[in-house]
Amino acid sequence: MADLALMLLVFALSFGVGYVLISRVPPLLHTPLMSMTNAISAVTILGAILLFAVAMGPGAKVVGAVALATAAFNLVGGFVITDRMTGLFKTHHEPAGNDGRQGNA
Amino acid sequence: MSSWVTLLVDLSIIALLVVGIAQFRTPRGARAGNATAAVALLFAILLVLYRNTILSPGLLAAALVVGGAIGALVAMRVTMIQIPAMVAFQHGMGGVAASAIAFVELTRAHAPLTPVGEVSGFLGLAIGAATFSGSMLASAKLAAKMKQTPTVFPGHNALLVALLAVIAALCVYAAAASGLSLQLALVGTLAASVVLGYVFAVRIGGADMPVLISFLNATAGLAAAFCGIVIQNRLLIACGATVAASGSILTAVMCKAMNRHFTKVLSGGQSAVAPAPAPALAPAPVEAEKPVARTREDAMKEAKVLLRQAHSVIIIPGYGMALAGAQFEVAALAKRLEQLGKSVSFAVHPVAGRMPGHMNVLLAEADVDYDKLREMDEVNPSFPQTDVVLVIGASDVVNPAAIEKPNTPISGMPILNAHEAKRVLVCNLDERPGYSGVPNSLYDLPATLMLLGDAKATVTELLHGLAAEAVVEVEEEVLA
Structure with missing residues (x-):
């Protein structure tokens, strides 16, 4: 029961802290924000890894591998895209590459 | 440890x-x-x-x-216009991961879950699966691989409720079952949830996509958090809840920017398509002031002169600009105007583009300084002092009907007050109304010049009009 209370507390606290932090993100950065939060929600990869710490049947192994692969896709993909996008934002104070299409050149 | x-x-x-x-x-x-x-x-x-x-x-x-590796490869190659489709796809992958983990945990025989764990498992499984199918649908719509308008089935709400009931019943059954019947019940739950996600997302489309994509962001986070409760992992719960909060905020921001109630959006809310006021009702006296039957050529000539003479220019980009792939030309035009000593900025409506903040990324890609990108509340007071507003591929977000007319789908929606500027140049593909279906009364104002046609070609033409020789020519004309 104490566990349940603790988990609810963690959920409520994180939602609250997340809410405060994210309300302050300017609309300018909402797209990179969303792609980074995608990468963060790929924290499910921890759960997928933990599946492999306990013996599983072959069917469960396949499902576990799917969980691992999709989470890894989001984790890497999310952070890389966010890096590319945030790298595109320039001001005239910084040297901007002539090739505007390249993100993280 | x-x-x-x-x-x-x-x-x-x-x-x-x-x-x-x-x-x-x-x-x-x-x-x-x-x-x-x-x-x-x-x-x-x-x-x-x-x-x-x-x-x-x-x-x-x-x-x-x-x-x-696939994630990295796709992320390196995706173009900025494809970002919304890519992000939606990732929401879907997040749903799959959460669903798969919940499935394995629920079917594990030797590790009985607490009742809380079990309920969370069902929730993670169902929300994850529904997020998957909803996101795949959203991604296909955003990538223009299927029709983008909402599809409403007969008895759509009843269908959704029935699906929810089926999912709930299967979960209750699964809670008491074990072995093969448990697995079958879970597979049934998965299937029903996938259908639920599809039915849910299929009636949202067009300009409402930013709301859908933000909402799916929240559900993907929620599914991850429920997974965390099943395996009692604090990090998963914390991260999932943070992402859920983020998605909720963005959903609310998008709804507010369109003055649409969340439930209206979810119900495919174009029920609001009020009998569109006949275009003929447009301000009648205008007709007299506005020279009739002006050719596009004349309009273009005048537009070039206006741009050369302007001191301040505000550019309003819409999704039409991105569809025409004109952002690089628009950025070049802005640079040229600045070289000529004019003050130039971009007014970005919160729902310009197909996901929150999408327009900013598109303009950043075209090498527009981000300090030239101004948000609606910040830019709106400066329109009356602005010489020329360039509308490029935007309609609903500059439609004064949102302020002036009651009972239209966009009434009350905050807009960019382009109509307050001294002159307005509209570089849209055609005169058709935007997604809302409300005729744009901005087009009928005497201050407005319509430059219809492909935005890329139109903007290139305007750019030519600002080339060095052309500018000298005009100055000579003025002197003479």
């Missing part, structure tokens, strides 16, 4: 993530924040691998490498 140390380590990882998100104030900070968050998660993964004995290391490594 003692539980105290574990708690401390978890807390430091969460602290790193908080630092990462907190840096999302400026673009430069956001890049650093993204790296910070990546380091935090990498650290968390290494720690889990270190603390646990992995039973099938080969399979684990293969799945990680394949998933990660």
Whole structure:
């Protein structure tokens, strides 16, 4: 029961802290924000890894591998895209590459 | 490791993530924040691998490498206009991961779950699966691989309620079942949830896509958080809840920017398509002032002169600009105008584009300084002092009907007050109304010049009109 209370507390606290932090993100950065939060929600990869710490049947192994692969896709993909996008934002104070299409050149 | 140390380590990882998100104030900070968050998660993964004995290391490594490599490859190649489709796809992958984990945990015979764990497992499974199908649909719509308008089935709401009831019944059955019947019940839950996600998302489309994509962001996070409760992992719960909060905020921001109630959007809300006021009702006296039957050529000539003479120009880009692929030409035009000593800025409506903030990324890609991008509330007071407003591929977000006319689908929606500027140049493909279906009364104003046609060609033509020789020519004309 104490566990349940603790988990609810963690959920409520994180939602609250997340809410405060994210309300302050300017609309300018909402797209990179969303792609980074995608990468963060790929924290499910921890759960997928933990599946492999306990013996599983072959069917469960396949499902576990799917969980691992999709989470890894989001984790890497999310952070890389966010890096590319945030790298595109320039001001005239910084040297901007002539090739505007390249993100993280 | 003692539980105290574990708690401390978890807390430091969460602290790193908080630092990462907190840096999302400026673009430069956001890049650093993204790296910070990546380091935090990498650290968390290494720690889990270190603390646990992995039973099938080969399979684990293969799945990680394949998933990660595909993720990296796609992320390097995707173009900025494809970002919404890509992000929606990732929401879907997040749903799959959560669903798959919940499935394995629920079917594990030797590790009975607590009732809370079991309920969370069902929720993670169902929400994850529905997020998957909803996101795939959204992604296909955003990639224009299927029709983007909402599809409403007869008895749509009843269908949704029935599906929810089926899912609930299957979960109740599964809670008491074991072995094969448990697995079958879970597969049934999965299938019903996939259908639920499809039915849910199919009646949302067009300009409402930013709401859908934000909402799916929230549900993907929620599914991850429920997974965390099943496996009693604080990090999963914390991260999932943070993402759920983020998605909820963006959903609310998008709804507010369109003055649409969330439930209206979800119900395919174009029920609001009020009998469109006949275009003939447009302000009648205008007709007299506005020269009739002006050719596009004349309009273009006048537009060039207006741009040359203007001191201040505000550019309003809409999704039509992105569809025409004209952002690079628009950026070049803005640069040229600046070279000629004019003050130039971009007014970005919150729902311009197909996901929150999409337009900013598109303009950043075209090398527009981000300090030239101005938000609606900041830019609106400056329109009356602005010489020329260039509307490029935008309609609903500049439609004065939102302010002037009651009972239209966009009434009350905050707009960019382009109609207050001294002159308005509209570089849209045609005169048809935007997604809302409300005729745009901006087009009928005497101050407005319509430059219809492909935005890329129109903007290029305007740019030619500002070439050095052309400018000299005009100055000579003026002198003479």
